[in-house]
Amino acid sequence: MHNSQDFVETLAKVPRVKGDKKTVILGAGPAGLTAAYELGVRNSVPVLLLEKDPVYVGGISRTVEHHGYRFDIGGHRFFSKNDEIEALWTEVLGNEMLLRPRLSRIFYRGKYFDYPLKAANALFGLGPIETARCLASYMMARIHPVKDPKTFQDWVSNQFGTRLFSIFFKTYTEKVWGMPSNELSADWAAQRIKGLNLTEAIKNALFPAPKQKKNGEIIKTLIDEFRYPRLGPGQMWERVRDMLLQRGHRIAMGREVIKILHNETSVTGVVVRDSSGAQQVVSSANYISTLPIRELIQKCDPPLPANVIAAAEDLQYRDFLTVAVIIDKKDVFPDNWIYLHDPDVIAGRIQNFKNWSPFMTPDPTKTCLGLEYFCFENDGLWSSPDNKLIDLAGKELVKLKMCRPEQLLGGFVVRQQKAYPVYDDVYKQRLAVIRTYVEQHLTNLQLVGRNGMHHYNNQDHSMMTALLAARNILANSKVFDPWNVNTDAEYHETVSANDDDKSGRLVPQRVH
Numbered sequence: 001m002h003n004s005q006d007f008v009e010t011l012a013k014v015p016r017v018k019g020d021k022k023t024v025i026l027g028a029g030p031a032g033l034t035a036a037y038e039l040g041v042r043n044s045v046p047v048l049l050l051e052k053d054p055v056y057v058g059g060i061s062r063t064v065e066h067h068g069y070r071f072d073i074g075g076h077r078f079f080s081k082n083d084e085i086e087a088l089w090t091e092v093l094g095n096e097m098l099l100r101p102r103l104s105r106i107f108y109r110g111k112y113f114d115y116p117l118k119a120a121n122a123l124f125g126l127g128p129i130e131t132a133r134c135l136a137s138y139m140m141a142r143i144h145p146v147k148d149p150k151t152f153q154d155w156v157s158n159q160f161g162t163r164l165f166s167i168f169f170k171t172y173t174e175k176v177w178g179m180p181s182n183e184l185s186a187d188w189a190a191q192r193i194k195g196l197n198l199t200e201a202i203k204n205a206l207f208p209a210p211k212q213k214k215n216g217e218i219i220k221t222l223i224d225e226f227r228y229p230r231l232g233p234g235q236m237w238e239r240v241r242d243m244l245l246q247r248g249h250r251i252a253m254g255r256e257v258i259k260i261l262h263n264e265t266s267v268t269g270v271v272v273r274d275s276s277g278a279q280q281v282v283s284s285a286n287y288i289s290t291l292p293i294r295e296l297i298q299k300c301d302p303p304l305p306a307n308v309i310a311a312a313e314d315l316q317y318r319d320f321l322t323v324a325v326i327i328d329k330k331d332v333f334p335d336n337w338i339y340l341h342d343p344d345v346i347a348g349r350i351q352n353f354k355n356w357s358p359f360m361t362p363d364p365t366k367t368c369l370g371l372e373y374f375c376f377e378n379d380g381l382w383s384s385p386d387n388k389l390i391d392l393a394g395k396e397l398v399k400l401k402m403c404r405p406e407q408l409l410g411g412f413v414v415r416q417q418k419a420y421p422v423y424d425d426v427y428k429q430r431l432a433v434i435r436t437y438v439e440q441h442l443t444n445l446q447l448v449g450r451n452g453m454h455h456y457n458n459q460d461h462s463m464m465t466a467l468l469a470a471r472n473i474l475a476n477s478k479v480f481d482p483w484n485v486n487t488d489a490e491y492h493e494t495v496s497a498n499d500d501d502k503s504g505r506l507v508p509q510r511v512h
Contacts, residue, residue: 028241029057031452063232071324072233126167257299258271269281286473297309315454317377319377319420325410327408328366338350345396353370420456448468
């Protein structure tokens with residue numbers, strides 16, 4: 001953190017020189033820090049980062065510490081199809097990047113099932129009676145399918161039967177998105193669950209097909225290893241922060257951007273407010289924003305055209321909170337994380353942080369679990385006092401038979417706003433309106449990152465958008481288009497010989 005005097009000095013170091021490559025970056029998450037790294041560390045371009053959080057850098061990829069226990073906000077695997085991103089991680093952290101085994105499963109009624117979901121495993125793992133019921137339900141769906149299915153519920157039930165749908169699709173989907181499955185679009189289901197065919201899965205389980213080969217080498221269909229910083233994902237971004245500071249760049253913590261000043265052709269400055277309420281203006285030739293687009297547009301002064309404001313206000317977000325609970329128990333489950341499909345459990349997912357890295361837990365005889373609750377900002381769950389949320393998480397762990405009441409040693413709550421940009425049936429049109437205006441009228445501003453572009457992407461994709469934006473500044477020309485960075489939904493789970501999915505990460509939309 002820097003005091004007010006430091007910040008005044010920072011402003012003086014950002015001169016208003018036309019054509020200068022000096023850059024102000026809004027937000028010190030993965031995208032903002034990657035842009036700063038490319039500009040400031042690799043190319044010695046002066047940068048100033050403005051970060052609202054008074055303590056942590058890294059955004060949703062930060063690592064929070066409580067009494068020596070470190071925990072991730074959602075779980076962040078360091079795996080990318082992009083070799084440049086992989087090399088950047090190595091360049092920054094070197095041997096501090098661990099290679100970790102990957103295991104994630106679905107937990108339902110006291111049993112574990114493979115994830116990504118394998119239909120044969122899901123079916124046969126339910127026991128003979130439930131299996132018979134699921135098969136009967138599946139046959140009924142094949143004989144009497146819902147004609148022209150328009151909802152997620154109808155589409156999945158047609159494919160698997162209503163019984164398997166209710167077990168493996170309904171509960172978790174509704175927890176994540178906060179909408180009933182009979183209000184979600186069938187289009188999303190058709191894309192997200194493509195290739196999962198029950199009949200073919202059973203046949204393949206009994207008569208396995210040979211593994212795919214490409215250039216003579218076997219292709220892994222499931223990514224079973226990933227890299228992870230020894231002390232959590234925040235270690236990556238704390239290291240980038242330190243490298244920037246060591247080179248004389250500035251990161252102003254606890255500074256909230258409250259206005260984006262512009263003259264209808266470019267951004268002329270940003271007004272920031274510190275913890276004391278004092279306001280200051282920061283000006284530069286170039287700006288990179290990772291702020292949620294809705295907030296960015298609302299902060300513009302003078303106000304933008306009504307259609308642009310309306311488009312921004314239509315963009316929606318899903319929030320979530322993590323309750324980290326310390327348990328007096330050495331081993332709970334071997335997974336990095338598990339999905340909770342039980343409808344009588346509110347949590348949607350549990351992270352086991354010591355299985356991400358043993359260095360996340362200071363006492364190897366203890367375990368720190370992170371229960372994730374999906375919600376909307378200011379709803380009942382979000383607004384619950386921390387002590388009640390910790391009590392809820394503890395009771396759910398006991399209900400799941402993962403510990404006994406006397407083994408609960410305490411917990412800590414972290415709320416994450418705007419964790420998931422929502423893709424509804426109008427978001428593309430709204431985003432096009434905003435993007436067109438920014439590119440034509442705020443020409444020295446570039447949008448990057450998950451919320452900065454309203455793209456439900458992963459960390460490496462956010463980083464690539466930032467690298468491209470930084471290189472535009474270095475070239476003094478918009479030679480790269482960050483919006484073309486591919487965010488395919490399935491790449492973190494599978495690698496195939498003909499991986500050409502360009503559809504983008506899909507998020508459910510409501511039925512028309």
